Amino acid sequence: MLPTLKAAPAASLAHDHADHEHVLAQADTGPVVVDFGGPPDLPVAGLEQWQEMQGIQAAALDADVLGPKRVVVLRVYFNDYVNASRYTKAQVEGFFGELDQLWRNTSYNKINIDYQVSEQFQLPDNRSEYVNDYATGDLSEGKFYKVIADAVDNAPAGLDWTDIDAVMVVMAETDPSQFHRGEAIKCNAKMGPGGATKYVGCAIFSENPTETDRQVWGRWAHEIGHAFQDGGPAHPSNYNSEFELMDSNYPGQTGVFEKQNHTGFPGWLPPGKYAELSSLQDGQMVCLWAMEYDPTGQPNFQAVKAKITDSLYYMVSVRRRVLGDDLNGQFPSGIPDEGVLIERVSEGSDPWVVLKGPGGDRNKLWQEGQQYEDNADGIYIHITKKVDDDNYCVTIRYTKAANQPDVALHPWRSPPGNTWETTDIWIDSPVNGYDTYRYGEWNDLTGNLAPRGNGDDPAVGMVNRVYARVRNIGSQTATDVKVHFDVTDPLGVGIAGSNGWALIGSVDKNQFPGLASIAPGAFVDVYVEWTPNIALTEEQIAEGTFAFHSCLRVRIDPVAGETALGNQDGDLEQENISYFQVAEEPGGGEPVYNDVIRLRNDDLVNKKFFFLS
Structure with a gap:
């Protein structure tokens, strides 16, 4: 049986909670019968196709x-029901407190739910006037707007209808044989009995006695998403993702697909948090920080968008059971797995998003050492390194690079620094003697030590060494490697555009014989000498160590047989310099500082780091 759809001017929204899809639409004409050309339980094309069939123009996208x-939350019971409910007003308020926190988490505090909940009141008609019964779960399609309109018209006094963004109706239900899937849309609704009409988010849902409390308010969370969803498909994977709130992650976070600037929730995850790759450089290695975390916490990438075409691409992200993704009511610990999520996106297809799990299991995520391959798309995604539960490094290729070298540096915005620095570029100042580093050392992600941060602050007017750790992350030997070192020009003003670089120097096998041949998995440390010249102010001289933001980058020429160039072009192979140092020229090769300082760590468990200036 095909759904009959009601309405008034504007947008429409598809919604499904089982194996067939229902569409709510608004029009000034009477009921609209939509024939999707197939059996009623067959999955159908999405909202955009339906709009095109009906000659309806999609509403312009809202702002971020x-x-x-x-939000005003109206608690109602049907005319043929007694005044009873599964949840009290206080319990519904408690659920909306949980919903507020979930949406704060998934939006990185970009939105919050400011809610007011009504006392329970009676609707003027019987349940059958508001709900259609289905074996797979009840819906109100064709009756949705009557639920909203009657609830608003009969709302009790005392509610503040000023600047309302959404109207939500909770239908009381104590009968365990009744189950309503919930529905939502943006619609025209009165702002209170007799109030002016406003275009707002509209949602209806039930108390569903057969579900747990968390499943109930998780379903409400999904409908709230539709009330505010800005673009893209209503359900990215047609309910086939337990990692996406707008599919089946009830309750939980919405993912990196929905947080793009042209899909559901623009303005949340900044474009700079997506590492966008293409076949032009045959891919690269990127280290990702779990997408559940607030992007302002550190500059690391939180998603990869690996493009095949403009409308066909792969989204790669790290998922953790934290900050709402520990709540999914279908599983004991939240989302069904932790690790690397791979999603294939074909915009405009049905569905737009298909999860690609190991062995075809969409509830399993990828782990270190595993590789996803799609020969037809020409993409290969290798889970290169699990740094810790929050951070994974992935290598993406557009050719199956089984027999080629790949010279590289670890990219900045990666562990362990999680800042605009890489483990593979550092400075060695003469002030405290070469091969001794002011900031100590740490693990470079491969089990080898590298200087922490910048290593040293570069000394003004003195001969510093700028180092690069040149790696071969390919499967064949890299030969005749040539390395170039650049610094921002002028110093002290960050990066002044693409032309704001000056070459410090270049090295090859003639200066460092190890560059003649780098075996797979090996590295060679090389350096050039650099004497930074700065017109010092009296204040800088007095400070000794002063802030002076500059940047270094390293570029490596392609080597014979290499096609993957993404980790050697200098784009991510950079190092911010925050401080420079003014010091006297050391004499006789001895360090300038001769005092002895004794440091003691009184914590028997945790390491401590001491900054001396």
């Missing part, structure tokens, strides 16, 4: 989904 969202 930001700020407080004022």
Whole structure:
């Protein structure tokens, strides 16, 4: 049986909670019967196709989904029901407190739910006037707007309808044989009995006695998403993802696909948090920080968008059971797995998003050492390194690079620094003697020590060494490697555009014989000498160590047989310099500092780091 759809001007929204899809639409004409050309339980094309069939223009996208969202929650019971409910007003308020926190988490505090909950009141008609019964779960399609309109018209006094962003109706239900899937849309609704009409988010849902409390408010969370969703498909994978709130992650976070600037929730995850790759450089290695965390916490990438075409691409992200993704009501610990999520996106297809799990299991995520391959798409995604539970490094290729070298540096914005620095570029100042580093050493992600941070602050007017750790992350020997070192020009003003670089120097096998041949998995440390010249102010001289933001980068020429060039072009192979140092020229090769300082760590468990200036 095909759904009959009601409405008034504007947008529409598809919604499904089982194996067939229902569409709510608004029009000034009477009921609209939509024939999708197949059996009623067959999955159908999405909202965009339906709009095109009906000659309806899609509504213009709203601005970024930001700020407080004022929500009025109307608790109702049907005319043929007694005044009873599964949840009290206080319990519903408690659920909306949970919903507020979930949406704060998944939006990185870009939105919050400012809610007010009504006392329970009676609707004027019987349940059958508001709900259609289905064996797979009840819906109100064709009756949705009557639920909203009657609830608003009969709402009790005392509610503040000022600047409302969404109207939500909770239908009381104590009968365990009744189950409503929930529905949501943006619609025209009165702002209170007799109030002016406003275009707002509209959602209806039930108390569903057969579900747990968390499953109930998780379903509400999904419907709230539709009330505020800005673009893209209503359900990215047609409910086939337990890692996406707008599919089946009830309750949980919405993922990196929905947080793009042209899909569901623009303005949340900045474009700079997506490492966008293409076949032009045959891919690269990227280290990713779990997408659940607030992107302002550190500059690391949180998603890869690996493009095949403009509308066909792969999204890669790290998922953790934290900050809402520890809540999914279908599983004991939240989302079904932790690790690397791979999603194939074909915009405009049905569905847009298909999860690619190991062995075809969409509930399993990828782990260190595993590799996803799609020969037809020409993409190969290798889980190169699990740094810790929050951080993974992945290598993406557009050719199956089984027999070629790949010279590289670890990219900046990666562990262990998690800042605009890489383990593979550092400075060795003469002030404290070469091969001794002011900031100590740490693990470079491969079990080898590298200087921490910048190593040393570069000494003004003195001969510093700028080092690079040149790696071969390919499967064949890299030969005749040539390395170039650049610094921002002028110093002290960050990066002044693509032309704001000056060459410090270049090295090859003639200066460092190890560059003649680098075996797979090996590295060679090389350096050039650099004497930074700065017109010092009296204040800088007095400070001794002063802030002076500059940047280094390292570029490596392609070697014979190499096609993967993404980790050697100088784009991510950079190192911010925050401080420079003014010091006297050391005499006789001895360090300038001769005092003895004794440091004691009184913590028997944790390491401590001491900054001396």
